[in-house]
Amino acid sequence: MKNFFAFFILLLLPISGFSAGGSSVELQDMKPDLHDKASLQRGLSLFSNYCLGCHDAGYARFERAANDLGIPADLFTENLLPAGNKIGDLMSNAMSSADAKAWFGAEPPDLTLVARVRGSDWVYSYLQAFYEDKSRPWGVNNTVFPNVGMPNVLEGLQGVRHVTCAQAPAYDKDHKPLFDTLTGDALTEERCNVVVQKTEGQLTEAQFERVAYDLTNFLVYMGEPSRLKSEALGLKVLLFIVLFGVFAYLLNKEYWREIDH
Numbered sequence: 001m002k003n004f005f006a007f008f009i010l011l012l013l014p015i016s017g018f019s020a021g022g023s024s025v026e027l028q029d030m031k032p033d034l035h036d037k038a039s040l041q042r043g044l045s046l047f048s049n050y051c052l053g054c055h056d057a058g059y060a061r062f063e064r065a066a067n068d069l070g071i072p073a074d075l076f077t078e079n080l081l082p083a084g085n086k087i088g089d090l091m092s093n094a095m096s097s098a099d100a101k102a103w104f105g106a107e108p109p110d111l112t113l114v115a116r117v118r119g120s121d122w123v124y125s126y127l128q129a130f131y132e133d134k135s136r137p138w139g140v141n142n143t144v145f146p147n148v149g150m151p152n153v154l155e156g157l158q159g160v161r162h163v164t165c166a167q168a169p170a171y172d173k174d175h176k177p178l179f180d181t182l183t184g185d186a187l188t189e190e191r192c193n194v195v196v197q198k199t200e201g202q203l204t205e206a207q208f209e210r211v212a213y214d215l216t217n218f219l220v221y222m223g224e225p226s227r228l229k230s231e232a233l234g235l236k237v238l239l240f241i242v243l244f245g246v247f248a249y250l251l252n253k254e255y256w257r258e259i260d261h
């Protein structure tokens, strides 16, 4: 029995490892709320305006998202549908992979499932983690995804952040200082975490966090569009089982009444 439990715990391990994304920076906490329709609607609008130009969400359709999030089809078509698309289309763009590789060094990945693969904390932190780095082709780098090929498309909203890097004493896992084994000198390592807002964006920090939250919330919805429906259905099924249980109990009592006495 013990082995059996150990086996199940082992099965869970790769999942938690995966969502950490292999990065050593601390991620910010993000709790998705799929009942917050207003947040999901803002997320869809941001996604359509700022992300779809490069990224596909090729397993999702505009129409399904509009329906699920309660946006009337005509309003959606007028305001949110990127030019050249029909509402029944899959969310994809016309950028060829060869062009994308030449421009960004890496193809912008499909984002339909990104929140499931990376985890919502990762996506939420990543969107806020861009900082100025003149040595990179787009002039920006990212603490969550070092040397990323994506420009900071939300820079106008967020403003330019400056992260200063400094040499600091290096520690091992147990927080003991590390020394060079040959010379005995204390070892140092570069740490980049002192954030300074260099130029203001259109939004305050709290408003920008909201933008990152809404986008991530929408990406979580997109990774599992049936979750809201299954939750609602699950509740009905449970109610049915309870009601059915009551009737089954009463019926059972009725059957045995004459036999018992």
Ligand code: HEC
Residues within 6 Å of the ligand: 046, 047, 050, 051, 052, 053, 054, 055, 104, 106, 107, 108, 109, 111, 114, 118, 123, 126, 127, 147, 148, 149, 150, 151, 153, 154, 215
């Ligand atoms: C100008 C093109 C462009 C735009 C616009 C853009 N991205 Fe990206 N994005 C990229 C590229 C290129 C990569 C791949 C970077 C790499 O692998 O180095 C990427 C990577 C990502 C990743 C990491 C995916 C992974 O798992 O590796 C996420 C998440 C992401 N983008 C989200 C967004 C969101 C959300 C938006 C809209 C706010 C957006 N992107 C807008 C080009 C873009």
